[in-house]
Amino acid sequence: MIKNYTGQTAISKTLEELKDKDINRVFYVACGGSSALTYSSKYIIERDSKILAAEVYNSNEFIYRSPATLDEKSLVVVISHLGNTPETTAAAEFARDKGATTVAFTYENESPLAKASDFRIDYQYGPQVNPADSRNILIIQLTLGLLKIKEGHHKYDALVSSLPGLQYTVDKAIEKYTEKSIDFATKYQNEKMIYTMASGSNFGVAYTFAICILMEAQWINSHAIHAGEFFHGPFEVVDKDTPFVLLLGLDETRYMEERAQKFLNKYGEKLFILDAKDFDLSKIDIAIEGEIASVLHLYVLRALSREFAKVRNHPLETRRYMHKVEY
Amino acid sequence: MIKNYTGQTAISKTLEELKDKDINRVFYVACGGSSALTYSSKYIIERDSKILAAEVYNSNEFIYRSPATLDEKSLVVVISHLGNTPETTAAAEFARDKGATTVAFTYENESPLAKASDFRIDYQYGPQVNPADSRNILIIQLTLGLLKIKEGHHKYDALVSSLPGLQYTVDKAIEKYTEKSIDFATKYQNEKMIYTMASGSNFGVAYTFAICILMEAQWINSHAIHAGEFFHGPFEVVDKDTPFVLLLGLDETRYMEERAQKFLNKYGEKLFILDAKDFDLSKIDIAIEGEIASVLHLYVLRALSREFAKVRNHPLETRRYMHKVEY
Structure with a gap:
C-alpha cells in the first residue's frame, strides 16, 4: 500500500518512516530532465556521507545493468512528473522486486509510477508555484534529510530555515x-x-x-x-x-x-x-x-x-x- | 616506494599485492580520454560486485568534491598516458594522503604521476602494439582481476584466455x-x-x-x-x-x-x-x-x-x- 504524503509534510513523514530502515545505497532513477534534477543529490552524498553510496541511473540502464548491490538495503528514488514514463515505472517495479524501498516524485497520485512505489512525495508544479514546494527543492531536501537521520548532517536544517x-x-x-x-x-x-x-x-x-x-x-x-x-x-x-x-x-x-x-x-x-x-x-x-x-x-x-x-x-x-x- | 611492474605480468603482480587488502571502493580518476577508458570498468563493477562501489571522477572534481568515503579501504586507479597531467598527479597525491592505495596507468616510468602512486602498471603504446598489451585492455583486466580475487568472479579467466x-x-x-x-x-x-x-x-x-x-x-x-x-x-x-x-x-x-x-x-x-x-x-x-x-x-x-x-x-x-x- 503506497504511503502518499502531500505538500510540506511529505519529506518529514517519509524520513520518519525511513529512520529505522537499514540503508546503505541510494539509487536515483529517472530519465532526461527528471534524472538531471538528482545530480546535485549524488554530489551531496558522495561529498558528505560516510555510509551511503549514491548512483544516478537512466531508468532503462538501471534495469539492464541490474546493479548487484540493489537489495533490501537500497533506497531507490524514482522521478517522473506525469508518472507515465514506462521505463521509470518498470525501474520502480524492478527495484521493488529486489526488495528495495522506493520513493516516487510524481505529480499524479494515480499514475503508474505512483502505484509502483512504496512512498509518493507530492509537490506543486507550474510557474506560479513557490520554489520551496517544487520537486527541484524537495529532492535535495529528501537527500539532506536522509543524511540527517542517518549521520546527523547539518545542512537539512539550514535548508529548511532558508525555505521561507x-x-x-x-x-x-x-x-x-x-x-x-x-x-x-x-x-x-x-x-x-x-x-x-x-x-x-x-x-x-x-x-x-x-x-x-x-x-x-x-x-x-x-x-x-x-x-x-x-x-x-x-x-x-x-x-x-x-x-x-x-x-x-x-x-x-x-x-x-x-x-x-x-x-x-x-x-x-x-x-x-x-x-x-x-x-x-x-x-x-x-x-x-x-x-x-x-x-x-x-x-x-x-x-x-x-x-x-x-x-x-x-x-x-x-x-x-x-x-x-x-x- | 613505487611498485613498478612491466608488461604481461603487471596485472597479476599487482593483484597479488591487493589480495589481502581490505577494499570496498574503487575510484577511477583521470581526465578526458583517459577517464573514458574506465567507464566500462565502472559498468562491470556495478553490474557484478556485491561488495565494491565504483566511481569515475574527473581528477579535479575528485579533489574538490573530496568523497567522504575515500580512505584506506579505497583503491584509486589514476590514468594519464604521459603522467604529466597536473590534475591527475594532484589527485593521486590527494588519495594517498587519505590513506588510499593508488594504482597508476602511465607510460612514463619517471613521470610525476608514477612517482605519486603506489603501483605503476606498464603498458605498450602505439599503432603497432598488440591490443592485449595496451591500457585499453589492461584497465579492464585489473578490474576483472579485482573481482576475481575479492569475489571469485569468472570473467577474468575468460579475458586472459581470449588475449592471444x-x-x-x-x-x-x-x-x-x-x-x-x-x-x-x-x-x-x-x-x-x-x-x-x-x-x-x-x-x-x-x-x-x-x-x-x-x-x-x-x-x-x-x-x-x-x-x-x-x-x-x-x-x-x-x-x-x-x-x-x-x-x-x-x-x-x-x-x-x-x-x-x-x-x-x-x-x-x-x-x-x-x-x-x-x-x-x-x-x-x-x-x-x-x-x-x-x-x-x-x-x-x-x-x-x-x-x-x-x-x-x-x-x-x-x-x-x-x-x-x-x-
Whole structure:
C-alpha cells in the first residue's frame, strides 16, 4: 500500500518512516530532465556521507545493468512528473522486486509510477508555484534529510530555515538576469549549436538545459561539458563563433568553472556567464548556498529558455517526435 | 616506494599485492580520454560486485568534491598516458594522503604521476602494439582481476584466455569497417556537428570519440548521447541532415542501442552504425564478448578518425590551444 504524503509534510513523514530502515545505497532513477534534477543529490552524498553510496541511473540502464548491490538495503528514488514514463515505472517495479524501498516524485497520485512505489512525495508544479514546494527543492531536501537521520548532517536544517526566503531569492535571481537573457536570446537566436558547461552540483543543470531546453524544446544542437573535462579535449572547438552558457556556482568545485570562464573570456565571444555570486542570498543560510545556487541556476535558465522561445517563435511545447510518433 | 611492474605480468603482480587488502571502493580518476577508458570498468563493477562501489571522477572534481568515503579501504586507479597531467598527479597525491592505495596507468616510468602512486602498471603504446598489451585492455583486466580475487568472479579467466586472439579480432573488426569508414568520412567531412551515441559499457567509447577525436582532434562540434536518454530530449534534434555515430555493443544494455538505431534509421540519414554483431569473435570467449566489444569499438573509431583526418587534411595531432597557450 503506497504511503502518499502531500505538500510540506511529505519529506518529514517519509524520513520518519525511513529512520529505522537499514540503508546503505541510494539509487536515483529517472530519465532526461527528471534524472538531471538528482545530480546535485549524488554530489551531496558522495561529498558528505560516510555510509551511503549514491548512483544516478537512466531508468532503462538501471534495469539492464541490474546493479548487484540493489537489495533490501537500497533506497531507490524514482522521478517522473506525469508518472507515465514506462521505463521509470518498470525501474520502480524492478527495484521493488529486489526488495528495495522506493520513493516516487510524481505529480499524479494515480499514475503508474505512483502505484509502483512504496512512498509518493507530492509537490506543486507550474510557474506560479513557490520554489520551496517544487520537486527541484524537495529532492535535495529528501537527500539532506536522509543524511540527517542517518549521520546527523547539518545542512537539512539550514535548508529548511532558508525555505521561507526562497521565492524572494528566485525572483531576484531571475530579475538580475532578465536583461542579459533577452540580449543573449535575441543576439544568438539563429545559432545552430550552443554548448553548456558546469561542474559539481551544477552539472545536472547544464545537462538539463542542453538536452531538455536547447535540444528538445528548441531543436538547437547542444552538449553539456563538464568544466573539469573542458581542457582535456572539448576546448579545442572554442572560437569567437561558438556560443557557451557557463554556470558558476558556489560549491567546492567553483574553481573549475572559474578556470573555464577565464578561457572563454579570452577565446570565446558569444557567452552567457551565469554567476551565482550575482544572486541576492541574504535570505539563505550560508551553509546551504552551494546547494541553493544550483536550483537558482535552473530557474534563471528556464527564464532564458522562455526568451529563446519568444524571439525564435518556437514555443517550448513544440515537438516533432515526442508523444507524436512511435519510438 | 613505487611498485613498478612491466608488461604481461603487471596485472597479476599487482593483484597479488591487493589480495589481502581490505577494499570496498574503487575510484577511477583521470581526465578526458583517459577517464573514458574506465567507464566500462565502472559498468562491470556495478553490474557484478556485491561488495565494491565504483566511481569515475574527473581528477579535479575528485579533489574538490573530496568523497567522504575515500580512505584506506579505497583503491584509486589514476590514468594519464604521459603522467604529466597536473590534475591527475594532484589527485593521486590527494588519495594517498587519505590513506588510499593508488594504482597508476602511465607510460612514463619517471613521470610525476608514477612517482605519486603506489603501483605503476606498464603498458605498450602505439599503432603497432598488440591490443592485449595496451591500457585499453589492461584497465579492464585489473578490474576483472579485482573481482576475481575479492569475489571469485569468472570473467577474468575468460579475458586472459581470449588475449592471444585479440590482435586478430581487432584487425578483422577494423577491416570489416574500412569501407564504411572511408565512405562516412568522405561524405561528411564538412559537417559542423556529429553526434555519437551508446549505452552501458560502450558509453565511454562514444564519449571519447566525441570529445577527443571530433572536438579535440578535428574541431567538429559533438556530444555523446546516452541511448537511454535519447528519447527524453535529445532525439528532437534528429533530421536527415544531422550525422550520428551509433555504437551497438553486446552487453546487457544493447536493447537501448537497438531502439535508438530503429529511430535513426527512420528519421536520420547520415549514419555510421557500428554494430559489434559484425565482428568476428571466433577467438574470443563468449563470456567476455560484451567487454571486448567496447574495446573493438574504440579501435574501429580510431581507424575512422584517421580517415577523417586524411580527407579533411586536418592531422589528428593539430591543436590550437592544448599545450600551446596558457589555461
